[in-house]
Amino acid sequence: MFRRSLVSALLGAVMLSGLPALGGAQERGPVTNLPLPRYVSVKAAEANVRRGPSLSHRIDWVFTRRNMPVEITAEYGHWRRVRDRDGAGGWVHYALLSGMRHVIVDQDMLALHVRPDAKTAISARLELGVIARLEKCGPEWCRLSAGGYRGWAPKNAMWGVGPEELKE
Numbered sequence: 001m002f003r004r005s006l007v008s009a010l011l012g013a014v015m016l017s018g019l020p021a022l023g024g025a026q027e028r029g030p031v032t033n034l035p036l037p038r039y040v041s042v043k044a045a046e047a048n049v050r051r052g053p054s055l056s057h058r059i060d061w062v063f064t065r066r067n068m069p070v071e072i073t074a075e076y077g078h079w080r081r082v083r084d085r086d087g088a089g090g091w092v093h094y095a096l097l098s099g100m101r102h103v104i105v106d107q108d109m110l111a112l113h114v115r116p117d118a119k120t121a122i123s124a125r126l127e128l129g130v131i132a133r134l135e136k137c138g139p140e141w142c143r144l145s146a147g148g149y150r151g152w153a154p155k156n157a158m159w160g161v162g163p164e165e166l167k168e
Contacts (some may be wrong), residue, residue: 004067029075037076039160040082044097049090060090067102067131069160085159101167103135103144103160110158112151116141125150134160137167146150 027036047063051168055077063070063084073089074081080097083089108128113120116138124147126132132146141152142161155161 001137023088029072031075031077035071037071037102038095039069039071039162039165040080041100041102041160042066042070042092042096043100044096044108047092047096049082049088049092051090053081053091057091060076063090066130067100067133069102069104069131070097087117101160102131103134103142103158105130105132105157106154106159107157110153112144112149112153116143116152118154120152123151126153132158134167137161137165139166142167 001051014077028034029036035110043066045064045077049061049084050057050081051060056120068084069085070092072080072082075146076091078094079091080094081089082092082097105126105128110130111118111122112124112126112127114123126144126146132144134142135145135150135153136143140155142155142158143152144158145149155163161167
């Protein structure tokens, strides 16, 4: 009896405090308190990807494209564990990353529409592998800009944005 009322009281306190109850809570980074995983972009022209979270760890490979979207999967001090669209990952210093969002086009000759509707006019077409700036996202469409062109494309035709993600 005592245990049941104690558990009920604790669950009630969690619900009233606005904290998520057991299950359904999105993981948060221990350093930034931002959601994990989350997408960011590489802001440097070259960014070393290391085997572990320190300068003493070996460099496994190097990002050589500015604005490359990556997914942060873990945090440790000033280091972020990232993974690219091919699943390759490692640790990158946070100073080499930016919250300015970009995506990689996953569909060759992706049509950018003037509005988020496939029946509207096409303002441009993007080749497979183009990195575009992510401006807005609704439930199914995202507004992109690349090479001086802007338009809307289906969310499932790009990598660097979550399927449920909305961005104003």
